[in-house]
Amino acid sequence: MDILKQAPTAPPSKPSPLRPLTLGTPALVAQHVPCTMHLSVLPPELACSLFYKMIDESSTWSKNKWWLFDRVVESPHLTSFYARKGEENRIEEAKYWYNGRQTEDPRPFLPEMDEACEIIEKIVNAELKKRKRFPLEWGGHDGDDGLTWRANVAASNCYRGSKEGVGPHTDQLTYLGPYPTIASLSLGTPRVFRLRETIPTSETDSRAAQTFNVPLTHNSLAIMHASCQERFKHSIPPQPSLDLFRPPFPRPSTNTTSTARDDTTSNARINITFRFYRPDFSARSIPKCKCGVPMVLRADMKNRTDGETDKYWWTCYGGAQSDDGKGCGLWKVLDMRGEGRGPTVGERRRKETI
Numbered sequence: 001m002d003i004l005k006q007a008p009t010a011p012p013s014k015p016s017p018l019r020p021l022t023l024g025t026p027a028l029v030a031q032h033v034p035c036t037m038h039l040s041v042l043p044p045e046l047a048c049s050l051f052y053k054m055i056d057e058s059s060t061w062s063k064n065k066w067w068l069f070d071r072v073v074e075s076p077h078l079t080s081f082y083a084r085k086g087e088e089n090r091i092e093e094a095k096y097w098y099n100g101r102q103t104e105d106p107r108p109f110l111p112e113m114d115e116a117c118e119i120i121e122k123i124v125n126a127e128l129k130k131r132k133r134f135p136l137e138w139g140g141h142d143g144d145d146g147l148t149w150r151a152n153v154a155a156s157n158c159y160r161g162s163k164e165g166v167g168p169h170t171d172q173l174t175y176l177g178p179y180p181t182i183a184s185l186s187l188g189t190p191r192v193f194r195l196r197e198t199i200p201t202s203e204t205d206s207r208a209a210q211t212f213n214v215p216l217t218h219n220s221l222a223i224m225h226a227s228c229q230e231r232f233k234h235s236i237p238p239q240p241s242l243d244l245f246r247p248p249f250p251r252p253s254t255n256t257t258s259t260a261r262d263d264t265t266s267n268a269r270i271n272i273t274f275r276f277y278r279p280d281f282s283a284r285s286i287p288k289c290k291c292g293v294p295m296v297l298r299a300d301m302k303n304r305t306d307g308e309t310d311k312y313w314w315t316c317y318g319g320a321q322s323d324d325g326k327g328c329g330l331w332k333v334l335d336m337r338g339e340g341r342g343p344t345v346g347e348r349r350r351k352e353t354i
């Protein structure tokens with residue numbers, strides 16, 4: 001009888017934690033995460049003048065404040081929101097919301113941002129042609145090739161010194177829709193961009209998450225490709241120390257004398273994320289919760305599937321700015337077809353094969 005006894009089953013062992021890995025080259029970035037890294041993307045003089053312009057503008061930017069569980073949190077770094085020319089009317093009229101609060105009217109792109117944006121669009125579109133497309137990505141309008149990524153807005157951040165950063169998060173998909181492509185330009189002091197995968201519940205027993213650290217240097221472009229927001233959280237962690245940035249060109253024609261120059265070194269980093277707000281996720285198409293606030297769209301990262309049937313949640317964000325941090329708690333699953341969204345890459349493919 002003894003032989004029939006089953007060997008005692010060992011308790012399921014958790015996969016061993018993995019050490020953080022620094023991805024110091026574009027090849028390593030492409031190998032490990034759904035991102036690409038592009039170095040020295042703008043003409044050096046443009047990168048430098050855009051850095052100065054954004055540093056000056058940042059004195060009028062603001063900090064983000066919102067409710068997290070039972071406390072008000074304020075992100076120390078400064079942020080602002082810009083719309084590309086020709087898009088301001090659509091975007092102003094639309095009134096976007098962020099963190100449960102109506103955003104100020106977006107500012108128009110500065111001329112240097114326009115110049116940078118045109119260069120960045122070319123890089124992004126060349127990269128998109130090489131990549132696998134996901135069925136829920138924006139499929140484009142009839143008549144265009146569905147591949148063209150056009151930045152119509154930009155969110156900008158300024159981190160002053162090594163302590164300012166942003167914690168692990170995914171970008172809200174409310175206006176970006178599923179599987180967005182986000183192009184993130186870094187100017188000034190180098191910082192680390194940290195990515196960590198959220199392991200789906202069905203795989204937590206078989207594999208562990210790894211932390212990836214990507215150094216972001218002045219004038220580099222990190223593209224977060226489709227599936228990055230669905231699979232990875234990203235952050236700019238505070239650092240124990242920083243390499244100061246020495247701008248390679250002086251400030252253009254200011255009245256400061258050489259002894260009073262404030263451009264010799266800087267501990268600040270400017271980040272500009274160029275984004276494509278999808279026409280099928282226009283502000284007026286966003287459902288509102290019982291608080292009267294547009295709901296926020298997020299991917300169900302723990303139960304992701306195949307790029308076609310992934311689940312996304314619209315959730316109440318009214319609590320983020322209310323007096324007590326409590327909202328109505330309403331949530332519902334995104335229903336692409338039922339809500340009349342698209343066309344998606346998947347729908348276009350199906351049409352083409354019929």
Ligand SMILES: O=C(O)CCC(=O)C(=O)O
Nearest residue numbers: 155157171184236271273
């Ligand atoms: O500063 C960065 O590179 C990242 C900023 C970011 O994650 C965001 O604005 O959502």
Ligand SMILES: [Fe+2]
Nearest residue numbers: 169170171234
């Ligand atoms: Fe982000």
